[in-house]
Amino acid sequence: MSAAFDLVIRGGTVATASDTFLADVGIRDGRIVQIGETLPAGAEEIDARGRFVLPGGIDSHVHLSQPSGEGIVMADDFESGTRSALFGGNTTVLPFCLQEKGQSLREALTAYHALAEGNCYTDHSFHMIISDPTASVLGQELPALVADGYTSFKVFMTYEGLRLNDAQILETMDVARRTGALVMVHCENEDAIRYLIGRHEADGDVAPRAHATTRPIVVEREATHRALSLAEVVDVPVVIVHVSNGPAIDEIRAARARGRKVIGETCPQYLMLTADDLEGMDWEGAKFVCSPPPRDAASQEDCWRGLETGVFDIFSSDHCPFRYDDPAGKLNPKGKMSFRHIPNGIPGVETRLPILFSEGVMKGRIDLSRFVALTATNHAKVYGLERKGRVAVGMDADIAIWDPEARRTIRHADLHDGADYSPYEGIEIQGWPTTVVLGGKVMVQDGELTGTKGDGRYRARALPKV
């Protein structure tokens, strides 16, 4: 007689975004088909007593294989990036597909799909980055892509060559209004940054620390205010990504008080790092150069408060990895001369969940249900992943089993990404995902890789539920 289930995860503490309860989880054909007490045997069984059974993490903000300027190479491709994500308890990632100037969106997507196909350890989908919002891109291409399941896109207010002006942002937001897709905005004022960079360079102040001083809070706050105002003019919801500080949080609160729909995102770097980390001998500060930059202790507290009180809906890594000691990375020939040429971004896809679990759940700042909401359930809702983000009947069997007693010190040597450092080296962690299941297949078992690349698949997305 064949078993009732392909896999049963037995006796664990299951957590959803609203409840925590002891149960067995029965899986068949890649889906969760039953949750209850003393389920019949499965062909395969996992003993989860004393463990937490959580939805696999969804990291809706990662960068993989993204072109990053002449001579610069991102440290992760889809294979290493998704492997690292998997070991960190994730089962889905949403990387960005960058439209280069003059490029059609389809062309860009074809290239990213080719890089991802057959190489992923997690499921994945793409957000578009709109860098060239021509009439045909906004009039035809983008609406067609939304209909095909690419239901979110990001615009930048900073970076020469990438930034859109206000008119272009309005036009791009209007596509979201017409199609029901979601716009994500990187909020930093490029002109203000340029001005400050000029002043610093004139003073010969070119060390990595100046990256933070040329991108101060006011630059993010002003752009956040403007992005929210433009979304209000168009009358669309908006995602404010990688929020780093209290004044930007206040802008989100104020917009919500006016009745606006705003999704707020923050990331581990704004809880764990400060601008002081950009100091350091031998250009070591380059390891922490990301945008917006890490701030100060008060900003960290403000971001924690935002996670606790619901200002933030989603917690993502903004994994954007570059090797440090590498001419194609942080210490590229120009990057060694001025902070302005240090590629922006830090690795973190594998450490996102353990950091929030250890610092948030274990230290009593958030409960397990809030952790699940911030790391999986809300990402699925916001980005239209209808069968993901919950341990519930009918959902994809994407599950991370956590050992809340596991104690580890973050060491890059133990991680699985393609960078050569972790910005979180030496941080003590309590709680780690030991077993990870993707679509009913055990991909990591007790810390050992059991899945194969190609097990992770592309997922078209529905319109956001915001």
Ligand code: DUC
């Ligand atoms: N913006 C991101 O979203 N990620 C890394 C770098 C950046 O500026």
Ligand code: ZN
């Ligand atoms: Zn950004």
Ligand code: ZN
């Ligand atoms: Zn990013």
